Amino acid sequence: MNPIATDTQTPAPDTPPLLAAMLGTASIPAALRDALNASPRVVIPANRAELYQLALGPEGGPVFSVDYVAGDRVITEATVTRCRNGAAVNYPEDYMRRRDPECMVIADSRPTDKTRYEDRFRESFDRVKAETFAWLGTQELVVVPFKAGGLTYGSPSLAVVPLNAAFFALALVDLQGWTTFDEIGPFTPRSILYVAPPFRHTHFDAKQVVVHDRTETLHEIFAYNLYPGPSAKKGVFSVLLDIGETEGWITAHASSVRVTTPYDNETIVMHEGASGGGKSEMCQDLRREADGRILLGVNTVTGEPYHITLSESCELAPVTDDMTLCHPAVQTGDGRMVVADAEDGWFVRVDNLKQYGEDVNFERACIHPEQPLVFFNIHAVPDATALPWEHTLDSTGKPCPNPRVVIPRSHITNVVSTPEPVDVRTFGVRMPACTADKPSYGIMGMTHFVPPAIAWLWRLVAPRGDKNPSIGEAADAVNTLEHGGMVSEGVGSYWPFSTGTKVAAANLLLKQILTFNHTRYVLTPNQHIGSYNVGFSAEWLTREWLARKGGGRVRADQLEPARCPLFGYTPKEISLDGQPVRRSLLRPELQSSMGVVAYDEGCRILSGFFRSELQQFLTSELDPLGREIIELCMRGAPVEEYEKLTPMYL
Numbered sequence: 001m002n003p004i005a006t007d008t009q010t011p012a013p014d015t016p017p018l019l020a021a022m023l024g025t026a027s028i029p030a031a032l033r034d035a036l037n038a039s040p041r042v043v044i045p046a047n048r049a050e051l052y053q054l055a056l057g058p059e060g061g062p063v064f065s066v067d068y069v070a071g072d073r074v075i076t077e078a079t080v081t082r083c084r085n086g087a088a089v090n091y092p093e094d095y096m097r098r099r100d101p102e103c104m105v106i107a108d109s110r111p112t113d114k115t116r117y118e119d120r121f122r123e124s125f126d127r128v129k130a131e132t133f134a135w136l137g138t139q140e141l142v143v144v145p146f147k148a149g150g151l152t153y154g155s156p157s158l159a160v161v162p163l164n165a166a167f168f169a170l171a172l173v174d175l176q177g178w179t180t181f182d183e184i185g186p187f188t189p190r191s192i193l194y195v196a197p198p199f200r201h202t203h204f205d206a207k208q209v210v211v212h213d214r215t216e217t218l219h220e221i222f223a224y225n226l227y228p229g230p231s232a233k234k235g236v237f238s239v240l241l242d243i244g245e246t247e248g249w250i251t252a253h254a255s256s257v258r259v260t261t262p263y264d265n266e267t268i269v270m271h272e273g274a275s276g277g278g279k280s281e282m283c284q285d286l287r288r289e290a291d292g293r294i295l296l297g298v299n300t301v302t303g304e305p306y307h308i309t310l311s312e313s314c315e316l317a318p319v320t321d322d323m324t325l326c327h328p329a330v331q332t333g334d335g336r337m338v339v340a341d342a343e344d345g346w347f348v349r350v351d352n353l354k355q356y357g358e359d360v361n362f363e364r365a366c367i368h369p370e371q372p373l374v375f376f377n378i379h380a381v382p383d384a385t386a387l388p389w390e391h392t393l394d395s396t397g398k399p400c401p402n403p404r405v406v407i408p409r410s411h412i413t414n415v416v417s418t419p420e421p422v423d424v425r426t427f428g429v430r431m432p433a434c435t436a437d438k439p440s441y442g443i444m445g446m447t448h449f450v451p452p453a454i455a456w457l458w459r460l461v462a463p464r465g466d467k468n469p470s471i472g473e474a475a476d477a478v479n480t481l482e483h484g485g486m487v488s489e490g491v492g493s494y495w496p497f498s499t500g501t502k503v504a505a506a507n508l509l510l511k512q513i514l515t516f517n518h519t520r521y522v523l524t525p526n527q528h529i530g531s532y533n534v535g536f537s538a539e540w541l542t543r544e545w546l547a548r549k550g551g552g553r554v555r556a557d558q559l560e561p562a563r564c565p566l567f568g569y570t571p572k573e574i575s576l577d578g579q580p581v582r583r584s585l586l587r588p589e590l591q592s593s594m595g596v597v598a599y600d601e602g603c604r605i606l607s608g609f610f611r612s613e614l615q616q617f618l619t620s621e622l623d624p625l626g627r628e629i630i631e632l633c634m635r636g637a638p639v640e641e642y643e644k645l646t647p648m649y650l
Helices: 017-025 030-038 048-055 117-121 126-136 163-176 229-247 360-367 452-461 475-482 502-515 537-548 595-617 624-634 639-645
Strands: 063-070 073-083 086-090 104-106 141-148 155-162 191-195 210-214 219-223 251-260 266-272 294-299 305-308 315-320 323-325 338-341 345-349 373-376 404-408 424-430 520-529 532-535 559-561 569-571
Touching: 030 126, 030 141, 030 155, 048 141, 048 163, 063 163, 073 163, 086 163, 104 117, 126 191, 126 210, 141 163, 141 229, 155 163, 155 229, 163 191, 163 229, 163 345, 163 373, 163 404, 191 229, 210 229, 219 229, 229 251, 229 323, 229 502, 251 338, 251 537, 266 537, 294 537, 315 323, 315 338, 360 404, 424 452, 424 537, 452 502, 452 520, 452 595, 452 624, 452 639, 502 595, 502 624, 520 537, 532 537, 595 624, 624 639
Parallel strands: 086 373, 104 210, 155 191, 191 219, 266 424, 424 520
Antiparallel strands: 063 073, 073 086, 141 155, 210 219, 251 266, 251 315, 251 323, 294 305, 294 532, 323 338, 345 404, 373 404, 520 532, 559 569
């Protein structure tokens, strides 16, 4: 089948005017054109309000059941409840409430390290692809255009969704930004998303499956489930990574924030890391106790709390939330990487909201939105207000760990809508407790400066040491994590969404790091520093300190090598408002409840994990400098040797 129609063709005489206009301006695959012409009804919403009404079902609520015929059964895939502040979508199955990490398969023959459709299902995708278009041709459909990557820098794209699942299309355009065929003008889609929910049951043993079928000019996504995470959210991320790999740029899996000190100095911090690494938290205000003090940590052995006092904290203005464009069009050439948001709306997980008042500005945006929102896995009562801290209960009786709200960027307090140059790139790592009695790899100090070479290694490995509430876990990962081990999230921590090869992604990431050489690289832990349970306080206070340092500036004589070379350098001291942070939080081996022996065992665990994960990159395709860097890690080289290869910018 020709992947893109070579002419617009003349629509059938009885084609509705809006559909005829769309068919006349978009160069689309012939199979899609046939499905649209065969469909009993195709709706192209004129505006978001119309699409929102479609999401509530033909009666407009109060509760609409999204049902499909699958064989001889009628299956309810989701329910949509009309609330005062939006539409609350819930799934009957716990399994459908978060992304299956094994849902991605690749149908084409282009380079990939991911599972191919033919290998998993023992046949080519051709048959199921044809059956998908045939099924779409029997359904009432809603068709929406969008720009993958946001309205400013995004690529024109299409989504074709069953009309009774219009909530899915609504979530998609809220994430990517509302646009129309008239606004885009004549175009050839760079990506197309198709949704066929019953195939999950009729073809894929009730599993989430998202099939990617790529050519040089078109990336098609076939989503066989109605949770938008793997397709409307991360599927679009896959498209951006695909485009970027072709054109030589990256969409980072990162948040970024403009931090303004009490003295009006501004620093842009971009935060990366595997799931649980603190990307969302980097844009959140630090938490204070009732008396205004900040709880930095609690010693898990002695129970001793450690507070510090900070009279004024920095003002935060979020720049990006999760998908961060490092697009060539916004670069200035001053040695700092300029970033922009790849989305017009954010898919915010609210599992950390347990009760009223924990994040007042965000709660206000959810409860009194400027337009009705889309909620997922949130308890809903018809025509009542959906509350972001009332999470749907799983079958276990426990709250669903992945409640979500799709919220426009414009609803976020102090959001920055212009591209911004990055001063500091931080990398967050979820750390377990480490004590003398129970050594672990949880030995990272509060703040570490690392040479670009070591920063690259952390982004290749992207270790994750705790369960991820956003996705289910593969069986082997469950066993590893339950026993205190680590799993790798892969290159840049965006690897789960990439359809390409690991080495190509590694080379592109190294090129990016070398190109933007006026950047400071910092590591910061969350959850634990040695024996101290710190939550995200270390990350928040590191952010405060880096901003007060003026873009993270530090002199070489203010740093000393960390005991573990993978941590680069440790600040000799950190003071906030004249109050020094305990040295044992900077150098955890000094903690009496942990000590040097446990620290060295943690370093051995961490270094061994890095060596095992990095081995796969040592191929002939790897950049020669990348090979030198990995070989330093393989032989346990000191930090000074990394710095000789890639000098630090201080």
